[in-house]
Amino acid sequence: MSSQASFLNKKLNIGGKRVNIAIWDTAGQERFHALGPIYYRDSNGAILVYDITDEDSFSKVKNWVKELKKMLGNEINLCIAGNKIDLEKQRNVTVADAEEYAQSVGAKHYHTSAKLNKGIEEMFLELSKDMLESSSSDLLGGGSSSGSNARKSKTVTIVDDEAANESSGGGGCC
Amino acid sequence: MSLPGFRRKPKKPVFHVDEKELLCKNGCGFYGNVAWQGLCSKCWREVSQKQREAQIQSDEKLAREIYEKEEALAARSRLPQSSQPEEQLPSEDGTQQMGVGFEKFEGRQQNRNRATSKSLKTILSRSRPVKETADQLSENQSHRKVKRQLSTESRQAKSRFVEYLRRLNRNMAEDIYKQCTELVEKIEQFQERLSIDQVAGKVQDFYAEMGDRIASHHIYQGVTTNQQSSIMDHMEKYLMTRLHRDFFSPADTDDEQKDLAIQNRIRKLHWVTEDMLGAAIEERSVAVSQLIVQAQTELIEMNAKKAPIDKLGCVSRCCKIIFQIVQASQGIPAGADDFLPVLIYLILKANPPQLHSNIQFISRFSSPSRLQSGEVGYFFTNLTCSIMFVENLDAKSLSLTQEEYDDYMSGKLQPAQAAEPICEGLFMMYNNISALEDLRRRQENLMKNAREFSREMEAWKQKVTNQIEDAISSKPLVKKRYSKQPVNIDNDVGEEMKGLPVPMEPQKVN
Known part of the structure; x- marks a missing residue:
């Protein structure tokens, strides 16, 4: 295991296209909130993680969604992840609420457990596909077909609002 | 002070200078x-x-x-x-030309x-x-009119660059050198008329053009991606070392004022502790404190390097040390939540010179691919974030009340840790104290266990004695008469032994 869990560059092959995904973690503490734009500008996707046992973290995710929508419009693919489903018994955010909210803002919702490494790979893969789709439709709109085989760099920004983040390293290793 | 009867004359300094000396x-x-x-x-x-x-x-x-x-x-x-082999080309001494x-x-x-x-x-x-x-x-080569002397660094960078080009295919080397010199010429020619952003634009265009050229031009056929990035790196290094003097913190920008502003700001924030930032580092451990010093050195070293690529090298070395610091302090791999506070703390401790100018220089003249992706991009983004945080830092971002913040700023309050002089010896002492403390605890524990054990032994002995006594008292010893009848083995041969041969007798030899 690497000594850091802050960023990861991942080369993937999606539908025969080589993509290079840069996954960046951002500091989730409230005091660093104002620095967000530096991290997420130019990024194609964002994963917003909340703790299903902590209602407060879900409302923070809502704030982040608002901010990202305001700053980047619809150019960014959003994922909302309800983490710690291994603690289903202590759930404080209902599945219906979360999924309904995600749908209302055009984000995809996933249930994950970083501890058990559940649902994470799937989420990253889906997000990568979505990002590729939206960027290649941009390329076609621009009339450049040669760009599709060029290597594009995608950035995923992870905004992490979990109170305690046991193993985000596991989360990165998709 | 003065003795009675002895008045000391106030001595006036007298200068004695010979005319000769003048x-x-x-x-x-x-x-x-x-x-x-x-x-x-x-x-x-x-x-x-x-x-x-x-x-x-x-x-x-x-x-x-x-x-x-x-x-x-x-x-x-x-x-x-x-078709000459490349190895034989470096030809300063005749022996290689055999x-x-x-x-x-x-x-x-x-x-x-x-x-x-x-x-x-x-x-x-x-x-x-x-x-x-x-x-x-x-x-x-005709354009190589030396308008003014190059700085020592530029000269060294140039000879290193030439050295590097020598190892390449000669057509390529020539072309690269030509392109680079043309760019320098062009920039130096219009230096007065161009704004810094225009120069940066020219350099960025040049990077893009060279990238395309290497990818498409026939001279560069068969160049691998690795080679290409190595060429680009060397080119950037040479060009930027050359242009550093003119375009680092240029006079027509407010870079210098901002440098000073940040430096003052950091100086005023000397009281900020790692706890206020939420940076969990075990500063009293010798290993961690050494890492902290190393990381600070890298941050300060950044200003001494000329080319953006070298400056970024310092940043990423510093950041990698931060990961080690977090790992050593908390025992878990560092996420951004742990990483960023430590970086901010280090910037406050190190107060690197000309911070703003360095950031500007890197963002203006580094090749964009480097800043947008990869670990270097991530580290640089974090550095920019940290500086922004320091610039906008207030009571809330340190979880202090406004009064506390004001008191710290005005010097009324001093943080507890700041009173401790930070030196190697003290760290050693702290470490030894904690080691001794640990040993004492273990010793006490051992003694406690030993006493416990001896008590148990005592109790067990008592128990066994009691049991034996109980057994003795419940089954008192009764002596039975035992009558023994003498038996002659040889005579007493049973019925079943009848068929057997006679027992052997030792042979007697005369």
Whole structure:
């Protein structure tokens, strides 16, 4: 295991296209909130993680969604992840609420457990596909077909609002 | 203070200077001056004139050496046979040329002679240094008029770059060198008229053009992606070392003021502790404190490097040390939640010089691919974030009340940790104290266990004794009469033994 869990560059092959995904973690503490734009500008996707046992973290995710929508419009693919489903018994955010909210803002919702490494790979893969789709439709709109085989760099920004983040390293290793 | 009857006179400082000392050291009879090393104005002018000429000559000698290197490079490219193996090309000493054909050797020798004679001429007619010989040079070298002396670093960077190009295919090397020199020429020519952003734009365009050129031009056929990035790196290193003097913290921007503002800001925030930032680091451990010093050194070192790529190298080394710090302090791999506070803390502790200018220089002149992706991009983004955080830092971002913050800022309050002088010895002491504490705890534990054990032993002994006593009392010892009847084994042979042979008897030998 690497000594850091802050960023990861991942080369993937999606539908025969080589993509290079840069996954960046951002500091989730409230005091660093104002620095967000530096991290997420130019990024194609964002994963917003909340703790299903902590209602407060879900409302923070809502704030982040608002901010990202305001700053980047619809150019960014959003994922909302309800983490710690291994603690289903202590759930404080209902599945219906979360999924309904995600749908209302055009984000995809996933249930994950970083501890058990559940649902994470799937989420990253889906997000990568979505990002590729939206960027290649941009390329076609621009009339450049040669760009599709060029290597594009995608950035995923992870905004992490979990109170305690046991193993985000596991989360990165998709 | 003063003894009775003895009044001490206040001593006035008296300067005794001989007239001799005031005169010019050359002995010309005029008065000399300390600023002119004790010479009079006339003698000083003569001496300094000589020094300056010597300086110019040595500078020119250096420039000439570089010329010769390049001349050799160009000469190589003019040779008719091109299939020469690369290894034999570095040809400063004759021994390496054993395998090369004689004609080539001679040709190169001629070229070198020409180079030398050219530079001799250059010295003789210093009024028109290179122009006169320009026609002798190949086309791509004609523009190399030295408008002013390069700095030592630029010269070193240049010779390193030339050294690197030598290892490449000669066509490529020539083309790269040509493109680079053209860019430098162009920029230096229009330097006064261009704003810094326009220069940055030109450099960025150049990177993009070179990238395309390497990808498409036939000279660069067969260049791998790794080679391409290595070429781009070397090019960037050379160009930016060359342009550093003019475009680092340029006068027409407010970079310098911002540098000073940040420096003052950080100085005022000296009281911020790692706890206020939420940086969980175990500063009392010797290993961690050494890492912290290393990381700070890297941050400060950044300003000493010239090219953006080298500056970024310092940043990423610093950040990698931060990961080690977090790992050593908390035992878990660092996420951004742990990483960023430590970086901010280190910036506050190190107060790196010309921080803003460095950031600007990197973002203006580094190749964009480097800043947008990869670990370097992530580290640089975090550095920018940290600086922004420091600039906008207030009571809330340190989880302090406004009064506390104001008190710290005005110096009324001092943080607890700041009182402790930070030195190696103290760290060792803290470590030893905690080790001793640990040992004491273990010792106590051991004693406690030993006592417990001996108590248990005592109890067990008691228990066993009791049991035995109980057993004895419940089953008292009764002596039974035992009657034993003598048995003769030999006589007492049962029925079943009848068929057996007679027992053997030892044979008697006389």
